[in-house]
Amino acid sequence: MKVVLAGDLDATEWQAWQAALAEALPEATWLTLERAAAAPDDVSVAVVANPPPGGLAPFRRLRLIQSLWAGVDRLLADATLPSDVPIARMVDPAMSAAMAETVLWATLALHRGFFAYQQRQRGGEWRQHRQRRADEVAVLVLGRGEMGRAVAARLRPQGYPVSAWGRDGGPLAPLLAAHEVVINLLPLTASTRSLLDARFFAAMRAGAAIVNFGRGGHVVDDDLLAALDSGHLRHAVLDVFRTEPLPPSHRFWAHPRVTMLPHAAALTDHRSAAAVVAANLRALRDGRPVAHLVDHVRGY
Ligand code: GLV
Numbered sequence: 361m362k363v364v365l366a367g368d369l370d371a372t373e374w375q376a377w378q379a380a381l382a383e384a385l386p387e388a389t390w391l392t393l394e395r396a397a398a399a400p401d402d403v404s405v406a407v408v409a410n411p412p413p414g415g416l417a418p419f420r421r422l423r424l425i426q427s428l429w430a431g432v433d434r435l436l437a438d439a440t441l442p443s444d445v446p447i448a449r450m451v452d453p454a455m456s457a458a459m460a461e462t463v464l465w466a467t468l469a470l471h472r473g474f475f476a477y478q479q480r481q482r483g484g485e486w487r488q489h490r491q492r493r494a495d496e497v498a499v500l501v502l503g504r505g506e507m508g509r510a511v512a513a514r515l516r517p518q519g520y521p522v523s524a525w526g527r528d529g530g531p532l533a534p535l536l537a538a539h540e541v542v543i544n545l546l547p548l549t550a551s552t553r554s555l556l557d558a559r560f561f562a563a564m565r566a567g568a569a570i571v572n573f574g575r576g577g578h579v580v581d582d583d584l585l586a587a588l589d590s591g592h593l594r595h596a597v598l599d600v601f602r603t604e605p606l607p608p609s610h611r612f613w614a615h616p617r618v619t620m621l622p623h624a625a626a627l628t629d630h631r632s633a634a635a636v637v638a639a640n641l642r643a644l645r646d647g648r649p650v651a652h653l654v655d656h657v658r659g660y
Contacts, residue, residue: 361388361645364396364419367409367428377428380630381407384638405644407637409628414440424448424644426637428628430455430507432654433548433575447654448640451506452633459507459573459626460514463543466597466619467515470541470569471497475595475619494519500535501525503545503574505660507626511545527551536563541571548575549659556580561587569595573625576601581612588617599625 365374365381378390388405393415396403400418408416409428416425417440425447427435432449435441469475473489480487499515501508504526512522525535527546536542542564546552556572557580564570570593572579581602587593598612599621612618643650654660 361405361641362391362396362403363388363405363407363641364391364393364403364416365407366393366411366415368412369409376630377409377634380634381637384634385641388641405641408435410434411438413438416441424640424650426450426640428633428637430626430628431547431575432660433577436654436656436659443656446650447656448650449652449654449660450628450633450636451652452629452636453510454629454632455626456506456510458629459545460510462599462621462625463511463545463571463573464514464518466571467497467499467520467541467543468518469619470571470595470597471520475597479616495521497521497541498523498539499541499543500539501543501545502532503547504529505545505547507545507573511543532560533563536560536568537565540565540568542568543571544574544578546574546578547660548577551659553577554580556584558583558586561593564593566592567594569593569597571597573599576604581610585611585615588615593617595619597621599623 365378369377381390391403397418401421403419404421404423406416406419406422406425407428408425416422422442422445425445427447427450430450432447435447471492471494476489498521501512501522501524504524508524512524515522523535523539525532544556556570556578561583584596588596595617597619600623604623606612612620640650
C-alpha cells in the first residue's frame with residue numbers, strides 16, 4: 361500500500377509523523393507529495409494535514425483520504441478534491457483528553473476569576489473577589505461529538521452543572537441565557553459558520569464568558585469585540601481564528617478581556633494518532649469498514 365503524506369507541516373514535524381506512521385504500519389510505503397507525484401496511480405491512500413489546495417488532484421486512484429486533523433472544514437473547502445473518495449476524520453482519544461484538559465483550565469480560570477487576577481497583577485492591584493463554588497457556574501458545551509462528550513465528562517466530576525447542545529438540539533437562545541460559560545466545540549459547516557454573532561452574544565447572560573475551541577469561522581470577530589467592549593461578556597478564551605497565525609494588528613492580541621492560545625488547545629498526538637491511522641488503513645486493505653468517515657453533505 362502506497363500512501364502519500366500531504367500537508368502544511370514543517371520538515372521536522374513530517375519526519376516525526378513518518379516515523380510514527382512507519383512504526384504503526386510498517387508494511388505501507390510512506391511518500392512525500394513530491395515523491396508520490398512521480399507515480400501517482402500507484403498511490404491508494406492520502407494522509408493529510410491541510411494539504412495544499414489542488415495537491416491531491418494528480419492522485420486518481422485514491423481509495424481513502426485520512427485526515428490527521430479532527431476538523432475537516434479546510435479539506436472540504438478544496439473544490440478540486442475528488443468527491444467520490446471517502447474522507448476519514450481524526451478521532452483520537454489522546455486529542456479528546458487534551459481538549460478536555462484545556463477546557464477544564466479555561467473553565468476553572470473563568471469560574472475563579474484567575475484571568476482577572478492576572479490583569480490585576482499587571483496593574484499592580486492587590487484585590488480579592490468573591491470565591492464561588494463550581495456548582496454555581498453553569499457550563500454549556502456546544503457540540504455533542506467526540507470532543508464535546510469528552511469535555512462534559514471531564515467537567516461534571518468537578519461539580520459544574522453541564523448542559524450540551526448539538527445541531528439538532530432545539531433552540532439555542534434559552535440555553536445561552538441560562539449558562540455562564542459557553543464552550544464552542546462545533547464542527548465548522550455551512551450551518552455553523554458565523555454562528556457566534558451579535559445575536560448569539562446578546563442572547564448570552566450579562567457577565568458570561570465564551571470559550572472558542574472550534575474554528576475561527578464560527579465567530580464574527582467585530583461582534584465579539586463589541587460584546588467584550590460593552591462589558592456584556594466578561595471574557596473570551598480563544599484558540600482558533602479566521603486567519604492563523606492571527607495578524608499582529610488584530611485587536612484580540614492586546615484586549616484585556618481576551619485570553620489567546622495559538623491553536624494549541626488540542627494538538628494531534630503523533631503516537632496515538634498513528635495507531636488510529638494504521639487501524640483505518642488495515643481496515644481498508646482487509647475490506648472492513650473504515651472508521652469516522654465524513655459525510656460530505658453534513659460537512660463533518
Ligand atoms: C484541530 O483543530 C483539528 O481539527 O485537529
